[in-house]
Amino acid sequence: MPTDPPIERRSHIRDLVLKEATIDSGDVSINCLVCNQHAHGAELRVKADIAIPDRFVLHVPVDHTSYRAVVRWRRKERLGVQLDSGRQT
Numbered sequence: 001m002p003t004d005p006p007i008e009r010r011s012h013i014r015d016l017v018l019k020e021a022t023i024d025s026g027d028v029s030i031n032c033l034v035c036n037q038h039a040h041g042a043e044l045r046v047k048a049d050i051a052i053p054d055r056f057v058l059h060v061p062v063d064h065t066s067y068r069a070v071v072r073w074r075r076k077e078r079l080g081v082q083l084d085s086g087r088q089t
Helices: none
Strands: 015-025 028-038 041-045 055-060 065-075 078-083
Touching: 028 055, 028 078
Parallel strands: none
Antiparallel strands: 015 028, 015 055, 028 041, 041 078, 055 065, 065 078
16 A cells, blocks of 8 residues: 655755754853754754753854754754854854
8 A cells, every 4th residue: 555755844945964063052062963954943963872952052164154053852863953043153
């Protein structure tokens, strides 16, 4: 029996990327990967056993930019974050 394709619930199309980045919060700096991204959000990969704060600054060196980020969901080593449209520098 054929199955229907999954329903896309995202309001923005995400670009598949693979960028090294850093999560910065206070005196803590955590390496991560950006796996997909759009103007308002991204999926990050971090080690599953690392505690990530709910709000932080995401530095993406290859883009020469930083974003204020808020965690919207967590699944093991994956984080979905909302990126503030006002970039940090």
